[in-house]
Amino acid sequence: MLIDLRSDTLTRPTPGMKEAMFSAPLGDDVFGEDPTVNALEEKIAKLFGMEAAIFCPSGTMTNQIAIRLHTQIQTEVICHQYAHIYLYEGGGIMANSLASVKLLDGAFGKITAAQIAESINPDDVHAPETTLVSLENTMNKGGGSIYRLDEVKPIRDLCRDKGIKLHLDGARLFNALVESGESPLDWGAHFDTISICLSKGLGCPVGSVLVGSKADIKRARKVRKAFGGGMRQAGFLAAAGIYALDHQVERLKEDHVRASALGEMLSKLPVVAEVFPVTTNIVIARLVGTTPEEFMKNLAEQNIKSVKFGKDLVRFVTHLDFGDEQLEEFGKRIRNI
Numbered sequence: 001m002l003i004d005l006r007s008d009t010l011t012r013p014t015p016g017m018k019e020a021m022f023s024a025p026l027g028d029d030v031f032g033e034d035p036t037v038n039a040l041e042e043k044i045a046k047l048f049g050m051e052a053a054i055f056c057p058s059g060t061m062t063n064q065i066a067i068r069l070h071t072q073i074q075t076e077v078i079c080h081q082y083a084h085i086y087l088y089e090g091g092g093i094m095a096n097s098l099a100s101v102k103l104l105d106g107a108f109g110k111i112t113a114a115q116i117a118e119s120i121n122p123d124d125v126h127a128p129e130t131t132l133v134s135l136e137n138t139m140n141k142g143g144g145s146i147y148r149l150d151e152v153k154p155i156r157d158l159c160r161d162k163g164i165k166l167h168l169d170g171a172r173l174f175n176a177l178v179e180s181g182e183s184p185l186d187w188g189a190h191f192d193t194i195s196i197c198l199s200k201g202l203g204c205p206v207g208s209v210l211v212g213s214k215a216d217i218k219r220a221r222k223v224r225k226a227f228g229g230g231m232r233q234a235g236f237l238a239a240a241g242i243y244a245l246d247h248q249v250e251r252l253k254e255d256h257v258r259a260s261a262l263g264e265m266l267s268k269l270p271v272v273a274e275v276f277p278v279t280t281n282i283v284i285a286r287l288v289g290t291t292p293e294e295f296m297k298n299l300a301e302q303n304i305k306s307v308k309f310g311k312d313l314v315r316f317v318t319h320l321d322f323g324d325e326q327l328e329e330f331g332k333r334i335r336n337i
């Protein structure tokens with residue numbers, strides 16, 4: 001049995017999800033006529049108390065659309081140096097929006113209102129004007145760490161005060177919400193736009209949604225066109241999203257419990273110097289006396305897959321296809337390392 005912990009994107013649709021997909025009513029979404037896409041967009045907008053939503057193939061696309069909405073040439077985005085929008089989106093801030101970026105540091109991938117306040121560029125001919133702050137929750141490279149609303153509120157107040165937009169890369173926002181117990185409505189009220197991935201822990205084959213104001217999402221449809229266009233009978237995919245929201249949100253907690261157990265097991269290995277605090281479904285181990293390549297090779301010999309996540313870091317992500325049986329098996333196999 002392969003235990004694949006490289007990512008929570010590796011899952012395949014469950015039987016219930018497949019059934020929902022194949023029975024979805026369909027239409028041409030570029031004409032705005034796919035009833036299932038429309039239903040998903042309405043459902044997720046309502047969930048976050050936002051006016052509108054747009055369904056896209058990827059979280060990279062929804063993030064990049066949001067950045068385009070909230071920037072112009074020669075303006076600047078503030079984010080953490082480990083932000084997905086900066087590290088893992090192909091240089092899209094530059095390539096798609098011709099905008100500059102200011103990178104901040106902070107424990108577990110998080111930044112504070114005080115840091116942001118110091119980094120906002122003055123209205124000065126020399127500097128790119130700061131127009132956007134982007135946060136990430138959960139924070140992938142921070143080890144799946146969580147922002148709480150009380151950390152976000154001062155950031156929102158600062159941004160409103162300075163006329164700066166606030167975007168959330170919420171690829172794994174539901175992981176944060178099931179853990180914190182905070183509501184999507186409250187989160188929606190703090191941001192101009194939020195990007196949500198359906199293809200991570202929620203278990204869909206494809207899809208992300210961007211929520212925001214009516215005006216922003218109307219512009220987002222035009223930006224999406226220029227970024228490659230819309231999809232036609234995308235209701236097949238949107239149906240998976242609706243199914244996931246109805247049936248596969250609460251179970252994210254199970255992934256967190258298993259991640260925590262997995263972190264415990266790893267921390268007992270002599271080659272593991274430390275495990276980042278496990279709060280959601282991401283486990284990052286810092287190695288000592290070995291390299292990620294060597295460690296991962298030993299794991300691969302036990303039919304366990306992981307990814308290198310830095311010069312001495314390895315990442316494991318729990319998901320829908322990693323149950324108690326796999327967890328137990330993982331524990332047995334790593335004893336052989």
Ligand SMILES: *Cc1c(COP(=O)(O)O)cnc(C)c1O
Pocket residue numbers: 057058059060061063084085136138139140169171172197199200208
């Ligand atoms: C996965 C991910 C995205 C989007 O990724 P896609 O693979 O393009 O859907 C964005 N932000 C974070 C933090 C992610 O983990």
